[in-house]
Amino acid sequence: MSIHIPILIIILPLLAAFLVLLTRKYKIVLAAVSIITSIVFTLTLSSRVLSNDKITYHLGGWRGPLGVSLVIDGLGFFFSLIALGLGLLVIIYSIPEKRYSRTYYFLLLVSLSSMIGVIYTADIFNMYVFYELLSLAVYLLIAYPKTGVTLRASFSYLIMGGVGLSFFLLGVGFLYAMTGTLDIFHIAERLPAAFNSSMQMVIMSFVLIATGMGIKIAVFPLHGWLPDAHSMAPSPVSALLSGVTVKIGIYCLIRVVYTAFSAEMFFLINSHNILMVLGVVSLLFGASMALAQKDLKRLLAYSTINQLGVVLIGLGIGTEMGLTGALFHVLNHAIMKSTLFFCAGIMITETGTREVKGLSGFGRQQPAITFAFIVASLGMIGIPPVNGFASKWLICLAAVEAGYTILVVIILVASAISAAYYFRVIQVLFSNPPEQNHIPAHEEGQVIHKGNLFRVLPIYILAAGCLLLGIVPALGISLAKPAVSLLLSYVVP
Amino acid sequence: MNSTLPLLTVIMPLFLSLTVVSFVRGRFNQAQKLRLILVIIFIVAIAMACLLGLMLFEILKGNTIYGVFLPQVALVGLRLYVDGLSIIIAIVSFLLWLAVSIYSISCIKTDLIRYYSLLLIILGSVQGVVFAKDLINFYVFLEMTAVATYFLIIHKRNIDAFQAGYKYILMTLIGAFLILLSIILVYVDTGSYEAIMVTKYGGFIAPVLFLLGCFIKAGAVPLHIWLPDAHPAAPSPVSAFLSGMMIKIGAYGIIRFILPMLNFDLPATNLGELLNVLIMSIGVASMLIGVLLALAQIDVKRLLAYHSISQMGYILLGIGLGTKLGLAGGLYHMVNHAMFKGLLFLCMGAVTYSTGTRKLDNLGGLWKKMPITTSTCIIAALAISGIPPFNGFASKTVLFEAVVNYSFVLKFVMMVTAALTLTSFLKLISYTFFGEPKRPLITVKEVPLLMQLPMIVLAILCVLLGINAQFVLDRFIVFAITGLVQPRSIPKIEFWTQDTALDAFFIITLGFVAYIAASKLGLIGREKKEFEMGSFMAKLSKYLSMDRIYCNIAILIDKLCKKLDSVHPRDLNVHISWVLLTLITLFVILFLQ
């Protein structure tokens, strides 16, 4: 039994997904229980993973290079915890909304299960398959309300995502042509030889895979789908998209770049500079676009581009501190951004408008939600007692140590701009409501979600997480440590 | 000495604030909330008095207190360190905080719980700032203070408050980011967060950045624009604390972290010279421009805000001199300024509370109705202008003494500033409290006892600190700077001599002359006409306030972002072509290598 835990973690939500389709009454219980079980299973592996051990599971007993195997190491553990934890909170947050039927939970469970699949699999083609599955589920989740804008957003995501995954698959094809295997670890062993004989092929596959994943991560010139998809999707889905799905792209990038291409080659072809440049561009672009937005969720969507820029800069620096900072920022951003999207969901349903201006008076109605929003946005800006500061601090230190002082200046400028747009929202939250009550959807002053525990509980948990990780950053850093030491171990063969 | 006292001092208010927020629910009515708050203030007052007293006792014996707590917290743990300087600032801030929070009981009517929990956070984090042993603790507490202050500034929730708060938070965050950048540079260069390391840093970028950050916090002149907006917009007790304590944090940062680089009777280094000149010139500019702008104001709290800038100029000038005497004067003036400026804001708060207006034009003849406010306000005004025997006189005497060794011109500038300060306060007092009462002010009453009490106490402190100047200087101020510059002694200052009397006489004469002349010329006065467009004072204040430059920059950035948003294509085809372009670019870049 305990040998089969890795596959169970993936299978359970998938199984539950199909069971959910059969039942009407127990859909939520089933979904939640399956995710909780997966989390428990993942946690049982924690002691082994955190001591830098690697758990390998060969599917059907077939060993590599031909067989498909699942590998859980520090990196995979880190990302899978984020995905499962946030997935559970998204499910809890969705409970009070009656519109979400069985298919919604089905799609949610399929996407979570395939995320874990992407993370755990060691077979790069299998990674592609899981990623397509994840994308299909996500396209449908975005289009779930079936309104015009969501359909269009979903379609443009489908087109761009399809192109991106085609690039990825083509890159995988090149890798296979060079090495004759699809297992990431075997590719890593055989690639240096291939690099010496046909450098151009290696570069080709790197560029294809990086661009493909770049579309999924939405770095600046490849971000076209993100603002619509993240802002138009239902709020829990936005939280999932912004909090987890883009992180899966980052995971794939790290995995392929650091493991398959081995960090050595990564620096050899100077691709870390490319990551850094992309990071800087997305950072500034995201920040300045967010400043111009009037729509709350669109603002948050651009802020995602901004924060992912920080992560890419950390990855591009590539020193121990930079990687720690980047991974820690991935965790922090997942927590903060899903808090913000959850809060935004409540704000939008209660004020009946998506405009930032329309939020006035919300602070008085629901001080606790406002507080959570403020905490998370302080973290986004990078103000000390909240977690965003710790990771930005690490990345800044790494940048100066590596000799890129200018990067720190850029990060700080972007932080100042993000302060400008977050405080613009905060001050509206605090302002008094306008005289005429223009809330169309509900009766005057009636607050439908006030006291709905399922809706506010995830927000409280996440906001507490922001503060906890900010006050005791060592918690998050120790979680990221095994992943970082794993990545660094590829640098020195 | 290793002790947990500093930890308790920092943590207790923060913890209490957390308790208050989580304990109080909607079911509490106003009276219950008030009772709870009284209890909290009482607890804090007793506990903090005990803690600070114990620490002061220990420090007066010549020890310092330090401690490292909770090593897991905030990257390096909570590392606190208390010496003479910290304890003096901590005590002053606590006294001012107590005055402000007692005053607020009657003054603040809305959102009590939020207001007081923020006040508690500010108390705790100010103590944290002054007790911080290393740079990172300093930075963390600095940001906490900044953000908590923002929420106090927007407490009134009107459009002015939001605009002022927005300006404040952006400026202060930019200042904080400058400090952060300098801390990172220092850390990477020296491998340590210790306070002293700013001085060990090789280049000049980090100290200058740190200084700029501190200048923004202190509201020094080219970077002051948040200050005159934030003070009038905030509730009066908050302005009192803001002006009395928060802007001092900038000066404290300079003293604590930059001071060892300044020349203290040592062979001059280039960098030290540079920093000296920088601080001093900023100080002089703040002094003069602050007071000139104050003369032109008709909003009482805005007038006081400009005086804060001007008085910060004195403090910075004292620090920038780079002598023991200058430092002592600066520190002494910091303490005094906290007292009299706090008092002035409380008085003006009382006036606003009773009359409901902040405009000088609408005030007048309040002295019969509000005797306590009037008398305390006069004491504070005399103190800020440096008239004996109040505390402003004492610290200004020390500063004069320090400056005169450097250059006589500077002393003259300082005296002129003091005279103009007197002029401006003559205007304030005479227009507010004397003259004919305005019609709407007939029914005005004196403020409640809880508001009078802090004002009286602060006024008494102003007098005591002035009369016992010699004692305060020798016993506390010199003691506070002992740990920093090792002065066995500072040159003896005679407070009550013919020279100082002559100085004071000069200031008073010049002040009165300037007041009468300006009134006759119509430069200052309550008639509205001189504030019309094109008049001298209006032009002066427009060009000196520099507000426009900052606003234009902000508007420019906003416009650029809007432009970016409008040119950003929504067309899917364009985005896919960008994808292709990126692909090609990456190919080209990587193949060309």
Added chain:
Amino acid sequence: MNPVNISLLVFMIGLYGVMSKNNLIKKIMGLTIMNGSIVLFFISIGYRKGGLAPILEKGTTGGIPTTIFVDPLPQALMLTAIVIGISVTALALALIVKIYSKYKTLDIQQLSKER
């Protein structure tokens, strides 16, 4: 001209279609062409001139070197990829039907003008 280059050419044609066609269905066709080109690419990687079908019969397991077979792995992979491609296409077409019923147009320029 070897099959790898041809498949890359087809890939570019597909990308061109996705990029420049305004009709939603033509975009999907472009995507399908890209998918097809990838299938071609993988198959051509595994192709060996004169190779046998990779089928091991009973009794022939020993002795025959695997190099004479066509590489079976890409073929297996491409079965999966084709299935995925079809499901993406199906989903996209379903979305298009919905979009058409909402906006009565398939032109992406007109759609982006809609609010």
